[in-house]
Amino acid sequence: MQKIVVIGNGMVGYKFCEKLIASGSGEKFEITVFGEEPRAAYDRVHLSAYFSVESASELSMAPSGWYKDNGITLHTSSLICEIDREKKIVADHKNNIYPYDYLIIATGSAPFVPDIEGIDTPGVFVYRTIEDLDAIKQYAVKARREYGGKAAILGGGLLGLEAANATKELGLATDVVEFAPRLMPRQLDDSASNMLQTKIESMGIGIYLNKSTSKIYGNNRIEALHFADGSQLKTDMLVISAGIRPRDELGRNAGLRTGERGGIWVDNKMQTSDASIYAIGEVAYYNGGIYGLVAPGYAMAEIAVNQICGGDKRMVERIDMSTQLKLIGTEVASFGDPFVDGNSASAIVFENKFSGIYKRINIDKESRTLLGGILIGDSSDYNTLFQLYINTMKLPETPEDLIIPNKSGETSAGSVMDLPDTAQICSCESISKGAICEAVNSGGCQSVKDVINRTKATTGCGGCKPMVTDLVGESLKALGKEVKETICEHFNYSRQELYDLVKINKVKDYNEALDLFGSGHGCEICKPVLASVFASIYMETANRQVTIQDSNDKFLANIQRNGTYSVVPRVAGGEVTPEKLMVLGQVARKYDLYSKITGGQRIDLFGAKLDQLPDIWRELIEAGFESGHAYGKSLRTVKSCVGSTWCRYGMHESVSFAIRIEERYKGLRSPHKLKGGVSGCIRECAEARGKDFGIIAVEKGWNLYVCGNGGATPKHAVLLAEQLDDETCIKYLDRFLMYYIRTAPPLTRTAPWLEKLEGGIEYLKQVVIEDSLGIAEDLEDEMQNLVDSYVCEWKQAIEDPEMMKRFRHFVNSDETDSSIEFVPMREQKMPKPWR
Amino acid sequence: MKEILDQYRTVNEQEIREWFLAGKISDFPSDGGVCVKYKTKQIAVFNFGRMGKWYACQNLCPHKLEMVISRGMIGESAGIPKVACPLHKKTFSLEDGSNLNGEEYKIAVYPVKIENKNVYIGFSE
Numbered sequence A: 001m002q003k004i005v006v007i008g009n010g011m012v013g014y015k016f017c018e019k020l021i022a023s024g025s026g027e028k029f030e031i032t033v034f035g036e037e038p039r040a041a042y043d044r045v046h047l048s049a050y051f052s053v054e055s056a057s058e059l060s061m062a063p064s065g066w067y068k069d070n071g072i073t074l075h076t077s078s079l080i081c082e083i084d085r086e087k088k089i090v091a092d093h094k095n096n097i098y099p100y101d102y103l104i105i106a107t108g109s110a111p112f113v114p115d116i117e118g119i120d121t122p123g124v125f126v127y128r129t130i131e132d133l134d135a136i137k138q139y140a141v142k143a144r145r146e147y148g149g150k151a152a153i154l155g156g157g158l159l160g161l162e163a164a165n166a167t168k169e170l171g172l173a174t175d176v177v178e179f180a181p182r183l184m185p186r187q188l189d190d191s192a193s194n195m196l197q198t199k200i201e202s203m204g205i206g207i208y209l210n211k212s213t214s215k216i217y218g219n220n221r222i223e224a225l226h227f228a229d230g231s232q233l234k235t236d237m238l239v240i241s242a243g244i245r246p247r248d249e250l251g252r253n254a255g256l257r258t259g260e261r262g263g264i265w266v267d268n269k270m271q272t273s274d275a276s277i278y279a280i281g282e283v284a285y286y287n288g289g290i291y292g293l294v295a296p297g298y299a300m301a302e303i304a305v306n307q308i309c310g311g312d313k314r315m316v317e318r319i320d321m322s323t324q325l326k327l328i329g330t331e332v333a334s335f336g337d338p339f340v341d342g343n344s345a346s347a348i349v350f351e352n353k354f355s356g357i358y359k360r361i362n363i364d365k366e367s368r369t370l371l372g373g374i375l376i377g378d379s380s381d382y383n384t385l386f387q388l389y390i391n392t393m394k395l396p397e398t399p400e401d402l403i404i405p406n407k408s409g410e411t412s413a414g415s416v417m418d419l420p421d422t423a424q425i426c427s428c429e430s431i432s433k434g435a436i437c438e439a440v441n442s443g444g445c446q447s448v449k450d451v452i453n454r455t456k457a458t459t460g461c462g463g464c465k466p467m468v469t470d471l472v473g474e475s476l477k478a479l480g481k482e483v484k485e486t487i488c489e490h491f492n493y494s495r496q497e498l499y500d501l502v503k504i505n506k507v508k509d510y511n512e513a514l515d516l517f518g519s520g521h522g523c524e525i526c527k528p529v530l531a532s533v534f535a536s537i538y539m540e541t542a543n544r545q546v547t548i549q550d551s552n553d554k555f556l557a558n559i560q561r562n563g564t565y566s567v568v569p570r571v572a573g574g575e576v577t578p579e580k581l582m583v584l585g586q587v588a589r590k591y592d593l594y595s596k597i598t599g600g601q602r603i604d605l606f607g608a609k610l611d612q613l614p615d616i617w618r619e620l621i622e623a624g625f626e627s628g629h630a631y632g633k634s635l636r637t638v639k640s641c642v643g644s645t646w647c648r649y650g651m652h653e654s655v656s657f658a659i660r661i662e663e664r665y666k667g668l669r670s671p672h673k674l675k676g677g678v679s680g681c682i683r684e685c686a687e688a689r690g691k692d693f694g695i696i697a698v699e700k701g702w703n704l705y706v707c708g709n710g711g712a713t714p715k716h717a718v719l720l721a722e723q724l725d726d727e728t729c730i731k732y733l734d735r736f737l738m739y740y741i742r743t744a745p746p747l748t749r750t751a752p753w754l755e756k757l758e759g760g761i762e763y764l765k766q767v768v769i770e771d772s773l774g775i776a777e778d779l780e781d782e783m784q785n786l787v788d789s790y791v792c793e794w795k796q797a798i799e800d801p802e803m804m805k806r807f808r809h810f811v812n813s814d815e816t817d818s819s820i821e822f823v824p825m826r827e828q829k830m831p832k833p834w835r
Numbered sequence B: 001m002k003e004i005l006d007q008y009r010t011v012n013e014q015e016i017r018e019w020f021l022a023g024k025i026s027d028f029p030s031d032g033g034v035c036v037k038y039k040t041k042q043i044a045v046f047n048f049g050r051m052g053k054w055y056a057c058q059n060l061c062p063h064k065l066e067m068v069i070s071r072g073m074i075g076e077s078a079g080i081p082k083v084a085c086p087l088h089k090k091t092f093s094l095e096d097g098s099n100l101n102g103e104e105y106k107i108a109v110y111p112v113k114i115e116n117k118n119v120y121i122g123f124s125e
């Protein structure tokens, strides 16, 4: 059997293996892969997500048994040190010898580290591997706690800005230092860079342009950067992101031809100057360049596989370098040639300094095609513009419409269906529009998920997901099939449809609903959805149908990392008497619970064992507390500021109003959690606009804002109505909340719900204020009914011995769980960390 | 903790040495789970009422080694009965304990039998 040896198990090396297996020719070869890193290939493009995922395995390119299952021998932590072309063998760092018939070099590149004085000072890092990120994370903790808490990034390119976001998220005050006079110099023009700089600075990241670093200063650890112009910048750590250098040393030493600026030379078959050796990915020097993106690397892998299996596919001549910046909190995209010169081309520019948007498209005057462009602040048209560019399609008569918003704030880039079938939608996996539509039209795919499973589209960088979704939707529509978001394999309905079905048919039980409207035996997705629907229609508490409740609702408490629970009583509006405060303290002391003030203006007591919950709640209820529903998809808190009763600026009594509202909606269950806020004046100390509904006092009444949230994708709530009196404000809130509860998909907060709502806030205003659907009275009645049916579910539970049964750890013993261990922390305790 | 995890090994019908009486049927809520203590082991038992079946598995979630599986929600996917851990919603087949999310770790499962309205779990030691 012929032997293929792959050096490098990065993204491209892995993709080579995957494509070889998918081609069906895998069995014809004995495949051996060497990777220097300690783990199998992972998604480097989403490396920054490593800071937020639970374990490195979530980034891995293939499930752990994949290589073995496909007959591939993978050696990790294994560095290849030599290629002997004559003997056709490679040698690893332990001098083990492996013969090859075909050799694939996929060694990628290494970060370029400039030769600056002091570059070896502790506290200087690069940003390329999981190990780099581990080291950065560890050092950042020290830098934050023990040093000055500052970080600097050397390099204001695509990667540098991503790294800057990462150190900022790690809690360090971050500065970016760039040698060039602008950010992302290879992708942006001056105006775009200025706009981006303003945006990034407003997020608290400092930007220093035109800075040539001459020295890294520090005794035992980095303390400052010295620049050629004599200035300095204090910092406690430095991440270098100054470009990449191909790891061509193996090929170079073996006498393979290399490029002028490094990289192993290849032709359009991906063959090096030695016909049995191929080079792919970031190490390959092709057509005068090195390409630091995955898409070209994947295309190269495809060509190499095809060539080795006897095909004759060739690499395209022009490599597309379009990119979108990820993660920094503003949208940035650049495609094709972002800068035009010459007389035959001209640029159209749209700039809105106020909202931080800059768009530029470069047009070939003669052929009326797109040459490239830049989008800052709003890249929603990126996919369409990119397609116009990459397919050299004719532009409309008035190309400015492509980027200049019309009165309703939209641009007219046209429909995805206008693209030619050959248009490449997913460039990572090279999937065309034709292939996607085909999967629906004759391939029997019924949903985006089906199409992804079939074609692998969107599984690379994921940037094409919106287009794939549109294409699938449009193709299904054209076939006369309805596109809908069904809940799961057991219910072929959306949540809104199920809500209506349950209500109209007066269905009361989960099993009944499953028999009537579903199939199979249910799962952890549809059960909580129906529990929420029953709660929203009948104000049913979590005590009635216990086994369909999400696990937190099931035990009326939030499960913690060690299987214990937290206890959060309602403290409406954040107002609490000294007596009640003392009760909380006494209970916490008696049951040895870790106590903390939450971000929602109340007190959380952590570390209660399952069997302790009823006793704790009995004591709290006796003192007048009620469930805070911190565990439910339900109303959480209505945050308040102190307001006019005490504050010298207060316009109205924000605390009183917050309490009234929290009391009104307590226990209300909804598609996702609901939070509110009431501020006594526009200084907004209650952060009301960061909530699902926010109320702010103004001279003549209350301004009502809706659909905001904090969390991962923060959104300010938008104005629904102004200068309302108490009663009107509550009336609008009733209507708004009930309309949301009726129509939102599961686990969708009000902000993304509004985003999807056709017609947006204007439409919502019509429904809520002008009653354009004629349902306002229904909505109010339904809400009033729910308000009147409220009971505290903890009180209900402790009064019923049958309901109490679920709070025992063992069904056959009164013992409690002895495996739970705590360790002390700052005079309190915490769970013993995961081993 | 490794020793605790190592205690749990799937038991086949042929290997059963002891049918342990876990309780009366009425102690086990339909379509829900409870935890049973057997010597030093914690066993999650599920009364899958809708399918008319009973399942038992380790209560220890192999993901983060917490004693919580019995508090998870049960369901079915493409005909396979499964349980979702309450902590991070990793799902496991109740039939063979395999991991349905494609990760390495799995859970041990134990035979259950019902006699005279009593619930028994089969152990091999």
Ligand code: SRM
Pocket (backbone or CB within 6 Å): A558, A559, A560, A566, A568, A596, A597, A598, A599, A600, A601, A602, A603, A604, A630, A636, A637, A639, A673, A675, A690, A691, A708, A709, A710, A711, A712, A713, A749
């Ligand atoms: C306890 C608390 C942190 C604290 O110690 O301060 C907390 C704790 C949790 N939050 Fe939070 N959040 C807490 C205030 C907040 C706030 C601040 C606020 O409410 O003003 C926010 C941002 C505001 C917002 O929601 O828009 C917040 C945004 C989130 C999110 C992101 C939501 C989003 O739409 O993006 C999640 C994730 C989710 O719900 O899916 C989350 C989820 C969680 C969960 C439930 C995570 C989990 O599944 O275990 C945490 C468990 C709570 C528990 O008691 O075990 N928590 N969380 C706060 C409880 C407030 C309370 O009194 O009820």
Ligand SMILES: Cc1cc2nc3c(=O)[nH]c(=O)nc-3n(C[C@H](O)[C@H](O)[C@H](O)COP(=O)(O)OP(=O)(O)OC[C@H]3O[C@@H](n4cnc5c(N)ncnc54)[C@H](O)[C@@H]3O)c2cc1C
Pocket (backbone or CB within 6 Å): A007, A008, A009, A010, A011, A012, A013, A014, A034, A035, A036, A037, A044, A045, A046, A047, A048, A078, A079, A080, A081, A106, A107, A108, A109, A127, A128, A129, A159, A162, A247, A250, A280, A281, A282, A283, A291, A292, A293, A294, A295, A297, A324, A326, A461
């Ligand atoms: C933080 C970050 C964000 C990025 N974001 C994007 C993005 O948004 N879009 C995009 O298109 N690209 C992005 N990239 C670039 C993208 O990750 C690379 O283009 C891609 O990983 C290149 O794949 P590769 O296989 O050629 O190289 P690599 O992924 O670097 O793999 C090469 C592997 O070979 C190993 N190796 C090297 N020499 C040897 C040897 N002698 N023996 C054994 N093993 C060896 C290396 O250790 C490495 O594991 C990003 C990169 C980073 C670091």
Ligand code: SF4
Pocket (backbone or CB within 6 Å): none
């Ligand atoms: S409390 Fe909220 S922010 Fe803090 S770790 Fe838990 S989910 Fe994350």
Ligand code: FES
Pocket (backbone or CB within 6 Å): B061, B062, B063, B064, B065, B066, B085, B086, B087, B088, B089, B090
């Ligand atoms: S502990 Fe069970 S899924 Fe994480």
